[in-house]
Amino acid sequence: MPWLALPFGDERKDSLMKKFKILEIPSLIVIGPSGLTLTRDAKSHLLVHGADAFPFTEETLQELEKKLDEEAKAWPEKVKHELHERHELVLARRHGTTGTYSCDGCEGLGSSWSYRCEQCDFNLHPRCALGKDKKEEATDESPAGYACEGGVCRKA
Known part of the structure; x- marks a missing residue:
């Protein structure tokens, strides 16, 4: 995976689970370089696009969806x-x-x-x-x- 992630067992996990109201594991929330949350559901983007979804920006995801929709026409x-x-x-x-x-x-x-x-x-x-x-x-x-x-x- 081309992004930074918390290591398994990191002590910050509990506070992040509270902050983001995590209800299911695994969860993948993407926080951008500015500190703003880009997506709370990166897991579904990975399911469809794999690591190509990185950096999870709206522009990247729209382009990937457009490409997949074109493939589906065949x-x-x-x-x-x-x-x-x-x-x-x-x-x-x-x-x-x-x-x-x-x-x-x-x-x-x-x-x-x-x-x-x-x-x-x-x-x-x-x-x-x-x-x-x-x-x-x-x-x-x-x-x-x-x-x-x-x-x-x-x-x-």
Whole structure:
């Protein structure tokens, strides 16, 4: 990670948790060089963009979202998937606090875009939905622009 962080067990943790009203761990709050809080939810930005989200400025995040939206234009609008044969999955843009979801394929967290079944609330990461048939699984190739690490699929 290209930013400064408190080491694990730092004694300042308790006072910062109170100041920022931290309710869940892990949390990532970004404070800029001026001392102003840039974002209280850097975790979701990392989920979508990885370390490219640094320095977490509004301009950087808007540019990354714009780039991801352009990539999504090449994805099919609807897919059928073996994990959910009952209905078609529709490409959906996730926004705001409802933007994060759990992928029903790999069980990792996702954000920004998903293939979703509105009838069943079934969600797949674009990588999981567009991904691999059984022959391709052995090669472990990801669709262009996506990587999965630790159960989380994100823009590579």
